[in-house]
Amino acid sequence: MKQIVRTVGGGGRGSHKPAMKFGKEFASQMVPEWQEAYMNYHNLKILLKQILIFRRRHTRSPENPAKPRLSPSKAGSLTRRVSLFRAFSGLTSRYGTTSPKKDQEDEVILVSAMQTTDEEEQGEGDRSYRTTFLRSSEEGGDLELVFFRGLDHEFNKVVQFYKNKVEEVVKEAEELSTQMDVLIALRIKVNHNNHVSPFERNTGTYPMEVIDEEQQEKKSNDTKDDTKGYKMASLEVLNHIKINHTTETPLSTMKNVFKSLSLDLHYNKNEVRDAEEKLKQAFIEFHEKLRFLKNYAFLNQLAFSKIMKKYDKITSRNASDAYLQMVEESYLSQSDEVAKLIERVESAFVKHFCNGNRHLGMNSLRPKAKREKHRITFFMGCFFGFSLALMVAIIVSVHARNLLKSEGRTQYMNTIFPLYSLFGFMVLHMLMYAGNVYFWMRYRVNYSFIFGFKPGTELGYKEVLLLSSGLSVLTLAAILSNLEMDLDPKTNSYKALTELLPLVLVIVVILITVCPFDIFYRANRYFLLVCLWHCICAPLYSVTLPDFFLADQLTSQVQLLRNLQFYVCYYGWGDFKMRNAETCNNSEVYDVIFIVIAVVPYWIRVLQCIRRLHDGRDSTQALNGLKYFSTIVAVVARAIYTQKKGITLKIIAASTSGVATIFSTYWDLVMDWGLLCRNSENPWLRDKLILPSRSIYFIAMVLNVILRLAWMQTVLDFHEAPFLHRNALIAIVASLEIIRRGLWNFFRLENEHLNNVGKFRAVKSVPLPFSYEDGYKNL
Template sequence: MKFGKEFASQMVPEWREAYMNYNNLKTLLKQILIFHRRQTRLPDNHVNSRPAPPSKAASLKRRVSLFRAFSGLTSRYGNNSPKEDKEDEVILVSAMQQADEEQGEDVQSYQTVFLRSSEEGGDLELVFFRGLDHEFNKVIQFYKSKVEEVVKQADELSQQMDALIALRIKVTNPTAAAAVAAAMSPFINRTNTGSIPLEVIHEDQQPKRTEVAKGYQMASLEVLNHVKVNVAPETPITTMKNVFKSLNPNLHFNKSEVKVAEEKLKQAFIEFHEKLRFLKNYAFLNQLAFSKIMKKYDKITSRNASGAYMKMVEESYLSQSDEVSKLIERVEAVFIKHFCNGNRHQGMDTLRPKAKRDKHRITFFVGCFFGLSLALTVAIIVSVHARDLLKSQGRTQYMNTIFPLYSMFGFLVLHILMYGGNVYFWARYRVNYSFIFGFKPSTELGFKEVLLLGFGLSVLTLAAVLSNLQMELDPQTKSYKTFTELLPLALVIVVILITICPFDIFYRANRFFLLVCLWHCICAPLYAVTLPDFFLADQFTSQVQLLRNLQFYVCYYGWGDFKHRNAETCNNSTVYDVLFIVIAVIPYWIRLLQCIRRWNDGRDSTQALNGLKYFSTIVALVTRTIYSQKGGIAFKVISASTSGFATIFSTYWDLVMDWGLLSRNSENPWLRDKLILPSRSIYFIAMVLNVILRLAWMQTVMDFRELPFLHKNALTAIFASLEIIRRGIWNFFRLENEHLNNVGKFRAVKSVPLPFSYEDGYKNL
């Protein structure tokens, strides 16, 4: 793999704009290469060849230099290094102070003076070094800002650790506070240089009491008088107490508070350590990129400028700063000591989770299940054709009862497959979906795992359909076989049992994550709304027909209609008709409550408008359902007008707010300033498809419910599938926009709420 691709693959996706623009500098070098070819009259197809050397001796000298040991990133140029002849000098690099208008202070920047600008083609090389300086100064400024940020966070975590240690001492053994503190406390340096964040002293390096009195101070219980605890778990009950201001935020000094505080602080350390690793990798990759680009420059121009430039790079803050490395060591030491009982192996496994490996057996089973699905589909078609089931007298009864039962699984399989496609394209275009959704490290499902679940469920469903293609009653018993009639119910029970299975099988971490998000949706607005919560609720708004089919399951099997394959109990029930409307409204009602909660938490007027959008959809859905049940010109006009307003509102919201498109003054006309997909036409195609698929509701208003060759339930299933496809397209662009927002704010790690908050003006020294 070429370095450019390797460099891009190792970047932190949210920091991509802050990395050295290697491709742009490589393009400038290509222009210099083309100029040299024209000067030496080399053919244009010699892309990888370098200009002819001036002499045979110089050629031999450069060829020998290819076999020298690399010393670019770690070597230091001291007084003993050989001095270059000033006549061979190509560049002079100097540091200068410039005023930064945004920060209001002077910042150090580097400028390269190209000494051969008077030569032919020197203007191209001058442009290259200007671009090189711009990239290097950008990298330096970003790295400095991030180092200052992590140092402040380290100081805050140190204060959090002081409060945690004091709380541990208070709860476990208050009478032996001094002894426990000597064994567990992270000592704070009180030298003239100030406190060192996250400084820890190991058991074998404990200072004596006299040394403690001179240079160190142990964490005392006094800090508990100046902190408030934030360890109360967020539940519907605590939310209601907060509404009525009845929740006491003070410490009660019990073990449950210690446990919750430890978990929160442990997660904060994990995220902080990940950020430090990102920052260390950022510095290394950029130094390597500057080394590579300068070697390419030397190769193309036959000059020797990389030594001088890399000397400047190695003497800069990017290479000389060791704050990040020290912080990584201190974080690891504190984490191992205080959260893993000194078990280094356990601590490092937690802080540095192993990369997820691609298992070949998953690929194998995906192929097997896909092949089985195709084979079962062909078998069903052949069976229907051979037995001439389409002309059977029981066809209508089958479509009214059995088809809705199995079509529910078809909707679910289609949604899973669309999500698998989303995951594939998110990974391909480096949309950090794992970070955005908040999955635990190495637990997110790749597209192959998602397809495995989808095709696996598809095989079970198609096998059940094939075994339940009985259209006529048994002439002797005047009923259908109980076993085959219970297959859909058994399939539902199997799916539910797998979803709630407590054992570590079938991707337990993801199932638990899904159940937590589902519970948050059910309890809306009693939980703070996160992106996974409203993202899942949006998926349910596109699965209204699935929820209605689930309602049919309860009625069909609960009242025993399955014995005679008759749905008269459901169709003739007024309660069923009312629940038919309520079930469809529930997903939109959840989204409305979530918008109200987000507006209350952030006072964002945008969320109020978003809630209005879902309210308009609820009104449109109710009027359409009533019209489909009762008919009438009045309901037809009302349903058409409310549906038209809701469709226009929702389409505009999708394109502008969720996708960030339709920007007039954008660099890409009517699109965003930044795009991930290489072709702009894909965005316009997606917008057109979104508008067309949004109009699927018109089939209800225009009485377009049944075709001569297609049953109305089959037509309903087709339109429901189109809505699922629209949601799958929406998913990609919605998360792409979220990813670009994170990129714009350089958010690469999760923000974890800390367990303790200090009083204003109090500093633990």
């Protein structure tokens, strides 16, 4: 809050930086998913601008119509000059501290609050506020009347949204309180079962320290009564609850399928630890929602104050006092449920999850904002510079030795090129992801929340560029070293050693990825590995957005997976010693695995669709699974045709590829991107768009179709161009698919963001550890 006040209020003493305009600051501080629920400051400013234009055109001096009247700023400066000659009234004088009462003739507006339905059934927040403009008969009064109608609409919208959200958090607080009662009882049962008194064991009650909210509010320090702050906690609650399945594993899923898994409590420490972890996360998300609500109320009150001050300045009226008094007396300002809940949640969290360590608790509840590190920018620039220098060195080396026309060109392209192109695919994919992150941040797509990253651990575009540029430096250095070692007469006899460079680089990348130490963004590496494990074990895990998002990325990296297969064959069978891939190219087993490798990512998506269909009963997932299955058929048909040829296989491959292309393209545009809507406010697009230009969406749709058709080159026998080797052409087509996936990533997440906005989902939904018997809460 203090940061917002400082930013909106100006640069402060000694600050030479211009303060950001309130409209931009207001937009930047909004919760992205609640944007529509905030006061529409921009539209109200447009209405005020219309009033200002009208007044400038029609306000003229009666004595000289051609000469405009004295502007308020000039009149103010004249008044200030006169005031310089008045007697000094003293620093402690109270004259002028209260504004004189206005006569009824000076009133501009009358604000009234009306009950929307029967008053007996309504609370304080169920009021509709209406402003009566008393000067509508004046010239230009109709514009001001429109302004106040819009202002009332925005204020009623804000109040109603805030009240609904407060009611939600109050219900969630009650649910969390019940869950905490169960957790505390479970703690007592597990930790103190072996050393309790006979009375406590027989009665089933134990002394439990609780947070005395009334005592906290009064800030009493009386500690004479040792029993103060304690109440008797009954373990009777454990007889009416069941523990939810806290940790999903492939084994637990299989047990669930073949055997009814018991949810009864077994009173062990593992259950307590799992329940504590889930409730801790639930408290963190609940606290974040409360902070969002508190910030929402503050920002909107500030916005109404700013817009009314602008109105007074433009019209030279004094209507802000009356309107802001109504704002101050409304539910938006008077309700204190959120502030109290924040205090209670913080106290409970510190006490029950941090052993009373408030500093630790506040760090968990209020994680610090991620700071931009200048060294990341520095090293990113260095790595990009090194990459460019190495690329130039490679080009010069190839051109100077005329390697493109040498006898070993074909052998090099069949062996070394596939080994190093793997890293090229990785770097390109990372560059596309960095571009995605940049534009997500620019257009306020909350990718961190959508993916479920731990707050403060998400990678920005600079971090992704740092990793991609670092990997490109290693790759290009290895390529240049390989060229020089092969061409140098002194090292030419050690070809086996030079062939190991790509393998060493792969091992380094794998070791960094699985490194358990807190280096190289461990949280993100762990997140990636967990999602990858969920993909491998599909459908034994519930499918979340990061899981199927990663699986979709794998469908665009089929050539990378095939290159990994080539690594295994090339180094496993010892062909690297002679730089000869004949063993791999002439093996039927290799050809079969070559097809299976391409099918695996799409098969993972099919299994994920089946699991989502089972969990959510969503019929569209059946069609989505059918789409991926059609792609599997097309991939297999194309691979068989490439290996065996024949006109029949060519027809089958072309037809299946055509069907899969049309199906996938339609799904991309309609289901994943949410476009091609006939009755939309934006023709053939969505009602709501994030990008400022609609033409970008049409360009993206055309590019998606064109890049989707790139895989047809295998069917049309464009395997080799006169100036390109077959492997080079395959790498180009694979790169085009990676670029298409990068475009897909942005619009897919944009659509997901708009869905969250439509449902006002701004915090993660954390499953609670305990469930209750029917009617338990009414006992």
